[in-house]
Amino acid sequence: MTSEPERSWLLISVSTAGAADTLRVQVWRKLRALGALYLQQSVCLLPARAEVLRELRRLADRIRHQGGTARILTMAFTDPAEEQAVIAELNAARDAEYAEVLDRLPELRRELADEQARGNATYAEVEESEADLQRFRTWLGKIATRDYFAAPGGQTARDAVEQAAAELAAFEEAALRAEAPVAGDGPRPLDRP
Known part of the structure; x- marks a missing residue:
């Protein structure tokens, strides 16, 4: 039995607390444009693809330079049904x-x-x-x-x-x-x- 290849995912955690209000809107728009699935407030998930990672790295850099925090973690599901x-x-x-x-x-x-x-x-x-x-x-x-x-x-x-x-x-x-x-x-x- 051949199993499906394991996919990598990107877990993104963002906080714009302490940064300008406009940053929060910019972050939301960018993550929406990328098609992010929000797991909870300020935490979302995207498939790990080169173009997505590139855009997320740029976004994280902008967030950090404007006083917010951002983390991008690579993960894989342990449960195929999930x-x-x-x-x-x-x-x-x-x-x-x-x-x-x-x-x-x-x-x-x-x-x-x-x-x-x-x-x-x-x-x-x-x-x-x-x-x-x-x-x-x-x-x-x-x-x-x-x-x-x-x-x-x-x-x-x-x-x-x-x-x-x-x-x-x-x-x-x-x-x-x-x-x-x-x-x-x-x-x-x-x-x-």
């Missing part, structure tokens, strides 16, 4: 973030459909919707960065964003047709890459 429970919690947190993307995405798709139904397929609307789509892609990228164990909701969210991109491409085609002069009325707009 480790799986932690991975499930991390995945649940990522799935909640992916669900928020899925909850907000229909608004973009509805706006495209409404504008097209109103006959308002214009290049200005395309640009506005492209900016919205890029925000969704950026948001999804940030979630994916902290999705260490491939949470199940990730693929659904990526597929939904790509479906919205396909709908935007169709909207853009409609805008090009709507704004292009009728044959013989002058030059046609250049194709976009």
Whole structure:
């Protein structure tokens, strides 16, 4: 029977007592951006990965230079079931973030459909919707960065964003047709890459 390879984890303990209040907010934001799982106040857990450790070392250095304390300890679970429970919690947190993307995405798709139904397929609307789509892609990228164990909701969210991109491409085609002069009325707009 082959056992699963042992994973290393990083246990992070932070105190910003005595430091500026802004440091506490900076620490919370950074740990949240990394996808840390809080075990209790000021103590959290992350998988031991090179990029995570690098970011934590920078954060710990900033904390210490601003009057706080920080410790980063490497650990391994002795109980595989406990480790799986932690991975499930991390995945649940990522799935909640992916669900928020899925909850907000229909608004973009509805706006495209409404504008097209109103006959308002214009290049200005395309640009506005492209900016919205890029925000969704950026948001999804940030979630994916902290999705260490491939949470199940990730693929659904990526597929939904790509479906919205396909709908935007169709909207853009409609805008090009709507704004292009009728044959013989002058030059046609250049194709976009």
